[in-house]
Amino acid sequence: MQQAIEEGFILDVLTNYTPYKVAWQLQHPGQDYDGPGEVDESTAVKALVRYVRLHPTNISQKAKIVVDHFRTFVAPLLDGKAKAMVVTGSRKEAVRWKKYLDRYLDDDHIAGIKSLVAFSGTVDDPEDVGDGLTEKTQNPDLWTSDLAEAFRPSVYNVMIVAEKFQTGFDQPRLVAMYVDKKLGGVQAVQTLSRLNRTHPGKDKTFVLDFVNEPEAILDAFLPYYGQATLTATTDPNLAYDLKSKLEAAGIYDWTEVERAYDAALTGGPNANSALTAATAPAVDRFTKRWQQAFVDDDGAAADELKLFKSDAGGFVKFYDFVSQARNLEDTDLPRLHFFLRRILPQLSTATFEEPVDVSQVSLTGYSITKGDALKLTLEQGPGLDPITAIGSGAIHEKHRSALEEIIEKLNERFGDKYGKGVVAGTMSNIVFNLAHDETLASQAMANTPQQFSESPALPKAFMDAVLSVNDNTPQIIVDIFNDEALFAELSRALPAMLYEHLHARS
Structure with missing residues (x-):
């Protein structure tokens, strides 16, 4: 460039x-909310x-x-x-x-x-x-x-x-x-x-x-x-590992994969109907299993299906990447790539997600502020990291809270009680200071989220990070310390955000 x-x-x-x-x-x-309490x-x-x-x-x-x-x-x-x-x-x-x-x-x-x-x-x-x-x-x-x-x-x-x-x-x-x-x-x-x-x-x-x-x-x-270099090489064999994982899920049969691929190669006026006939069983299995998991409130089964969909998307992206540098036409990978790309848009879980009624929510405040025009100066950047793992994702346990509490959190972050953007800026500065604590960074890399949240180093680091922004926004810091519930909420939420940030950064 x-x-x-x-x-x-x-x-x-x-x-x-x-x-x-x-x-x-x-x-x-909140008193008129017709939906579930949580x-x-x-x-x-x-x-x-x-x-x-x-x-x-x-x-x-x-x-x-x-x-x-x-x-x-x-x-x-x-x-x-x-x-x-x-x-x-x-x-x-x-x-x-x-x-x-x-x-x-x-x-x-x-x-x-x-x-x-x-x-x-x-x-x-x-x-x-x-x-x-x-x-x-x-x-x-x-x-x-x-x-x-x-x-x-x-x-x-x-x-x-x-x-x-x-x-x-x-x-x-x-x-x-x-x-x-x-x-x-x-x-x-x-x-x-x-x-x-x-x-x-x-x-x-x-x-x-x-x-x-x-x-x-x-x-x-x-x-x-600048000169774009890879920091290491990408192992093409990762595709085969994920292929085995996808097959173990039991969503598709290999004969269906081959029929779909052959129909695409053959072409002709009946190609589309032949493709649909080959891919429909897999879509039907996924949909029925998802519906059953939803009816049974089986979180584990639903998580497995979500992981399958995520892994299938990961396989398609990885194949797109590695096939540009290596000829894979004599393998089964292009067949699976074609099949998954065909069925992915049809593997929907959105229909059965728990709906949230926001019909009574109203927008009571809105502002948009222009920042300074910037020249983002480009220079030689870091190397491009290779793909080291695919299909290694996990479904995180979702947090549940009252709709009113979530709105309150968002208002605390985006509201303008202390001036436009000040709350969001203060929270960002606190997290920024936490993120540059070397002790916490090393602990985040070596521990699970639960272990990290129990670290004895966290309370002091959190207190130091809050106090570090006191000169810029003293009224917010006073309110945080005077509100025990608010302080406890932030002391739980910010370390969780910090843990995710440190892992994403690494």
């Missing part, structure tokens, strides 16, 4: 990066965050920022033909972005900006935009079904995407990207690199990020900037 930038083949897309901070507050009438915490958090991300206030405020920035900084470039992309987190978010961005353009009578929305399949959004939504219904004025082709002329200059066009999309007049999606690793590099194409008169790019931290984006780019 460094050589390509220096020689003018591509642009450095991190020279003008602006992060935004979003704060929000929720309210829920709900699954991770499911509830996801439901609440999804509620905020899809909320009209959240999207309309961000859409206003996008339009105003585009008009001021992007539209005048490239003789008025510069373009931008909005990267959203889901297809439903994409169609709502289209609705509220266009509404702002209409309400303020803003000319010169016309948007496209790109997503696959059909989206149902009965609460807001409507049902049966497709690219055709949401882009009614298009003369072609190829959105990449429709985006080439200067008629359309803002493309809203959900998964589509984040990789492999070549539009040299793309100057700005507005990111409303969590990005990490190579996905962050691939997504932002849509901006790096050169074009006559194009000497700058803009990234406005509503979700990611600048440090995380920089860390994602660093391994690819």
Whole structure:
């Protein structure tokens, strides 16, 4: 990347990066809650965050920022033909972005900006935009079904995407990207690199990020900037180990794998029906076993099925990686790779997850704050680590807590009692200080989560970390110490977050 930038083949897309901070507050009438007294915490958090991300206030405020920035900084470039992309987190978010961005353009009578929305399949959004939504219904004025082709002329200059066009999309007049999606690793590099194409008169790019931290984006780019080297080699035999593990699950029979692969190779008018006949039994077994586990409240059986799905996805990704460097066509691996890739989208557990009712939740506070524009400086980064293990995941026991308690936690993190972003910043600083305690780091690597939580070094380290931020945010620290329940909650939650952070970092 460094050589390509220096020689003018591509642009450095991190020279003008602006992060935004979003704060929000929720309210829920706990005494009127019609759902169960306790709900699954991770499911509830996801439901609440999804509620905020899809909320009209959240999207309309961000859409206003996008339009105003585009008009001021992007539209005048490239003789008025510069373009931008909005990267959203889901297809439903994409169609709502289209609705509220266009509404702002209409309400303020803003000319010169016309948007496209790109997503696959059909989206149902009965609460807001409507049902049966497709690219055709949401882009009614298009003369072609190829959105990449429709985006080439200067008629359309803002493309809203959900998964589509984040990789492999070549539009040299793309100057700005507005990111409303969590990005990490190579996905962050691939997504932002849509901006790096050169074009006559194009000497700058803009990234406005509503979700990611600048440090995380920089860390994602660093391994690819200079000379990219592997720190060690990847063992292709890991694929065979995982193949054996997958077969032991009893979801598919090898004759079904071979029939599916042969049907794809043979082709012809009956290929699709033959493929379906070969893959349907495995999907049916998985679905029935999941339904039974749900009916029986058999957590162990459900965990096994979730691990199978995770392992299958890991196998597909690993094969994609290793097959680029080694010929595996004379093995059974490409057959299994094809079969798993075919059935994975159909192995759904979402239908039977415990639902969380958020219909009575209301958004009572919202703010979005612009950070300083940054130049994320690239330099020679660390080597690329090989794949050392696949299929080694485990299903962690989920924490359960009252929905009102979860909302309170989120409000403590994202609320604005002490000023915009101050609570979240204080918690981050405490965890940051804990994460740089060498004693805790070594203990986290050598112990289980339970053993780590019982470490005698934790209480003192936690106290020191809290006191270390006292000068910056004294009122918050006073409140923490004066509230015994709050202090106990943080002293339990932060070490758990720390343990996960240390393992992820390693």
